[in-house]
Amino acid sequence: ACGSPTGPAKGPTVLAAASLQESLEEAAKAWAAQGHPAPVLSFAGSSALARQVEQGAPADVFISADQEWMDYLAGKNLIQPTTRIDLLTNRIVLIAPKGAAVRGLDALGEGKLALADPEAVPAGRYAKASLESLGEWQGVENKVVPAENVRAALALVERGEAQLGIVYATDAKASDKVEVVREFPASSHPPIRYPAALLAGSDNPEGKAFLEFLSSAEANKIFASHGFGIAE
Amino acid sequence: MFFDLSLSCRVGERAIELAFASQARLTALVGPSGVGKTTVLNCIAGLRRPESGRVAVAGNLLFDAAAGVNLRPELRRAGYVFQDARLFPHMRVAANLTYGERLAPTADRWIGQEEVVEFLGIGHLLARWPATLSGGETRRVAIGRALLSAPRFLLLDEPFASLDAERGETLMKLVERIRDELEIPILLVSHDRSEVERLAGEVVMLA
Amino acid sequence: MFFDLSLSCRVGERAIELAFASQARLTALVGPSGVGKTTVLNCIAGLRRPESGRVAVAGNLLFDAAAGVNLRPELRRAGYVFQDARLFPHMRVAANLTYGERLAPTADRWIGQEEVVEFLGIGHLLARWPATLSGGETRRVAIGRALLSAPRFLLLDEPFASLDAERGETLMKLVERIRDELEIPILLVSHDRSEVERLAGEVVMLA
Amino acid sequence: MSEWLTPAEWGVVTLSLKVSLVAVALTLPVSYALAWLLARRRFPGRILLDAVVHLPLVVPPVVTGWILLVLFGRNGPIGAWLESQFGLVLVFRWSGAALAAAVMALPLMVRAMRLSIEAVDRRLVDAARTLGASPWRAFLSITLPLSAPGIAAGAMLGFARSLGEFGATITFASNIAGQTRTLPLAIYSGLQLPGAEVQVARLSLISVVLSLAALVISELLVRRSAGSRAHVL
């Protein structure tokens, strides 16, 4: 259509999970510095982005915070399956306000445990899965306060409204008001991977190029500096 | 026949029945309070639909239940001075006065703004908002607004109430002139016997 | 001294000045339309603050600019019949009538509901909403409401306008009775010369 | 009705109703007082007050929720005081959800009421005063009932807004089943899961039915007093 951002001179439109905002903006800058047209970035929850794709939103690249929404789009033939890769990995950690006395789930008492909504948000689902496999879920279940997203859970701990929280390592690293009091073993929950793929409707060759750039050493350095792991 | 009407109309529990044909240019409609005088005027102006009957003024058929005729109010061209003045509160006096005038065909106008303003003594009020007028001032502006709309007939619902004697006299002279020189039929509701005796060629009693 | 006032008051560009002391129980306030009669009544009722002056009615000081006295309207106990009736639209006629009555001390009441209703001929209207009343019916209810509030004095702003002759006569007799038997001071604004001549012991001209 | 709803849905519905009704009931007197001030008084800072009242409308709900958290959280100035004085904790409780809904509904309620108060003819208040009514009594018997259309409209708007409130609630009160998981939060949870469209549609439909019911009730209430609404000389 006329004036759509998918013309040849335009940068690709990239839909990405909100938690990737900082690092992806940096990566986009680096890419543009190489002489490419700057990509158009849109950040929202993975669910909202997937639904936009489903309804024909004119975009080229989708980076999800979990596999489910990517699978959902794949099931509807809305991505180019051969381009799908796992881009990044992450870990979940238990955090507490800096210097706080409560430093473990067993010390929680009447306190609260902030999670991203374990029924809805990926970070919360990983946290719940991990605690379940470690046999600790039942003890804390009714102390959980589910937040809208992982950053909101982080904010609850930062403010001291919740004594503990489980967030991504990347979030913990970005905040100087909380400290990591425990790391969860990677085996205790499904692997945390951020899949990326070209969308079926993409007709912008820059999309593919950008996706390839995101796996490059230069991009990896950026992601690593924000605390992400690089998926093999 | 200036006014030729027969109508029946229900308001609340009251049934109003009236039939008269008046040869006089100025007909007075009298009757005790609450008998239905204002209701009759509303029927003639087209603001209320009678249950049955027929309304003709100066040979123009305005309403005929049997024939299915029911002219819309804006086509009846009544110059209606309401018992409650009903000035438009968001327009200054000047704009109230010209409201109907600007809607009327130029050829039909039979009185000019200047003349009306002078007769009614409202020249100093033109820039005022209606909310700042006294009772009598409000009434006079309402009369002016009706006259300027180039009406084919006048419906006056107690137009002289709350006017002082002098002002009332000037106005009555104006009404006489309209009646005699311009031959505009007038239906006047009034409680003042002397007023009725002086002005009306015919008196219709509603009871 | 029934009414003893001297006041000056500005409305818009008009400066109203009035001073009189009246020995008559019923004083008429007359003057051309827009001269300030309603404004004077508002000053006496406490709804408008005069720039300067003094207002005393039946020996009670209501306002004194120099002495800093300014009684609130609800303490002045005026029975004010407004030129515009101002019935409360959300109360039925019966509730309008009793509004002031229920606020007045029982001992002060000098007329009962039944009597008022009968005199004014509004018995059949008690269950009605004000919006359904005719012009004269509205006026009568407004008079009844003022009388029932057990006022110490009456302010009547053209109370007989839009009442038919018979009803007007009944009312005038009531006013005469109030004046003579109950000795309630009355200030009456009227444009009707015969009315004024018949009722007023003193006539104050505002110009 | 309970046959058509799962127990979980039923719990969400009753919680939503409780939260919304309490929110409206709380806000009604406050917003009427604000509406009256804004409509009838001229004082320094009036426009500022007006602006503050509008804030929950302008600022994104999540920010409002965050500000509530800062103020009414257990570590916030008001929250700490409430807890020490009355043992009242709002965060993560249904009462917190009601507070969030109340704050979000406030601007809508104030505006509707203000419009109606401004439309009340002051000459009627004057008349009441000459009949012996104190300012307070005149207010209660004249201004208040004559502004009923605005109160009804405001209550309806506020109730609808409360039923739909999401961002401030989840931020301030969290999304705890049985405590703060109102309809919008339940819908949100559903929207995050692929394939939960039917559940989302059911819950949305319940919201719609509830507001429709509220609307019918408010229309009936207003109509009952319709005789009084017409204009009078």
Add this chain to the structure above:
Amino acid sequence: MSEWLTPAEWGVVTLSLKVSLVAVALTLPVSYALAWLLARRRFPGRILLDAVVHLPLVVPPVVTGWILLVLFGRNGPIGAWLESQFGLVLVFRWSGAALAAAVMALPLMVRAMRLSIEAVDRRLVDAARTLGASPWRAFLSITLPLSAPGIAAGAMLGFARSLGEFGATITFASNIAGQTRTLPLAIYSGLQLPGAEVQVARLSLISVVLSLAALVISELLVRRSAGSRAHVL
């Protein structure tokens, strides 16, 4: 002002203003027409229409955004038609953000206007008719100007709501800098970044200042016509 704002902030502000102003301008005639219908006409389905108008208030914004996506997306019935007929694409465009804001503002605007229309004395319309005005002309010259307080209040509410709209916008129009990243979305983005409190506070303050400015303007406009507002015999 541009000195105090970074270029990015400046871009967000101008986009927000554009989106909100267009949203209000779009919604104004539609909501006035709806308000008039609801205030003055009795027809079957009236309460249903009333309920539909309230929907964007009751249903969580994200659901409204989702419904917009289903209807106005490029694969949606209306969206596909708009694209084939006019080449108009709404998703991912500022026009989509304006549509989302308009839909969310609609119920607030309708209610305010309806209250004012209901307060217009019909006897004045009757008077205009006897003076020769057609129903349409009487509407334009009497009902419309006399309901101006409701139009002003509605426009103000709608503008504020549009400025604050988040959920429907991010769901329907997405969060693209320069296209759909309005103030609330920028604030949301900021909230995703730990340590961005200052940025969030700055953006929130900007929202507040904008709505304050709008409020002052609307108050001045209303006051300019205040002489006309008083009641008349």
